[in-house]
Amino acid sequence: AQSVTQLDSQVPVFEEAPVELRCNYSSSVSVYLFWYVQYPNQGLQLLLKYLSGSTLVESINGFEAEFNKSQTSFHLRKPSVHISDTAEYFCAVIGAGGTSYGKLTFGQGTILTVHP
Amino acid sequence: EAGVTQFPSHSVIEKGQTVTLRCDPISGHDNLYWYRRVMGKEIKFLLHFVKESKQDESGMPNNRFLAERTGGTYSTLKVQPAELEDSGVYFCASSPLHPRAWVEAFFGQGTRLTVV
Numbered sequence: 145a146q147s148v149t150q151l152d153s154q155v156p157v158f159e160e161a162p163v164e165l166r167c168n169y170s171s172s173v174s175v176y177l178f179w180y181v182q183y184p185n186q187g188l189q190l191l192l193k194y195l196s197g198s199t200l201v202e203s204i205n206g207f208e209a210e211f212n213k214s215q216t217s218f219h220l221r222k223p224s225v226h227i228s229d230t231a232e233y234f235c236a237v238i239g240a241g242g243t244s245y246g247k248l249t250f251g252q253g254t255i256l257t258v259h260p
Numbered sequence: 261e262a263g264v265t266q267f268p269s270h271s272v273i274e275k276g277q278t279v280t281l282r283c284d285p286i287s288g289h290d291n292l293y294w295y296r297r298v299m300g301k302e303i304k305f306l307l308h309f310v311k312e313s314k315q316d317e318s319g320m321p322n323n324r325f326l327a328e329r330t331g332g333t334y335s336t337l338k339v340q341p342a343e344l345e346d347s348g349v350y351f352c353a354s355s356p357l358h359p360r361a362w363v364e365a366f367f368g369q370g371t372r373l374t375v376v
Contacts (some may be wrong), residue, residue, distance in 0.1 A: 180367070186369060187264075187368050188351060188367035193364065246365055247308060248365065249305070250295075250302045250304070252302045253302065
């Protein structure tokens with residue numbers, strides 16, 4: 145079984161400031177890691193994922209996340225945020241083997257609010 | 261290509277009534293998942309279909325919830341009778357079946373259910 149902890153429920157920042165959304169996980173098996181985003185009045189969208197290979201993964205809109213196996217973390221970062229990044233962000237994991245079959249375990253979500 | 265579609269987007273019903281939520285997955289996606297987010301808590305897995313068969317229904321809260329996927333296409337989730345604690349956002353997701361492709365699930369916009 146897996147569990148995910150997002151350490152901050154809300155993160156307010158000013159536009160063009162850097163941001164880090166923290167995510168830690170617990171699992172007895174290897175995992176795949178994901179960040180999903182939900183913009184206001186929209187569904188969940190995949191932002192980025194780590195399956196294997198380079199531990200640093202990037203999204204098309206400037207976010208990046210680094211898989212740290214020793215610290216069991218997958219923090220999400222962006223060097224300069226925009227108003228349009230205001231959304232709720234969810235960290236999630238799937239067990240990498242066995243019978244997980246795409247069953248995601250989510251964290252509690254972090255609401256990122258970008259102020260002008 | 262159409263994404264995952266959920267109906268209705270919002271539903272307000274009285275305690276004791278019945279509600280049916282519908283999910284149309286992406287065409288060709290054999291995996292279909294239902295998740296739920298109760299207010300203030302994390303998104304939790306309810307169940308997983310592979311085509312028309314229930315692969316994993318370990319997250320279904322009780323026998324008031326009935327999910328079906330006749331013909332392996334769209335799915336319905338019926339709550340009968342609804343209770344106040346059933347209020348939340350119900351998400352549907354789908355993914356392809358072949359190896360590694362199932363890792364990335366595509367989500368619908370969710371159905372916000374309010375039981376009063």
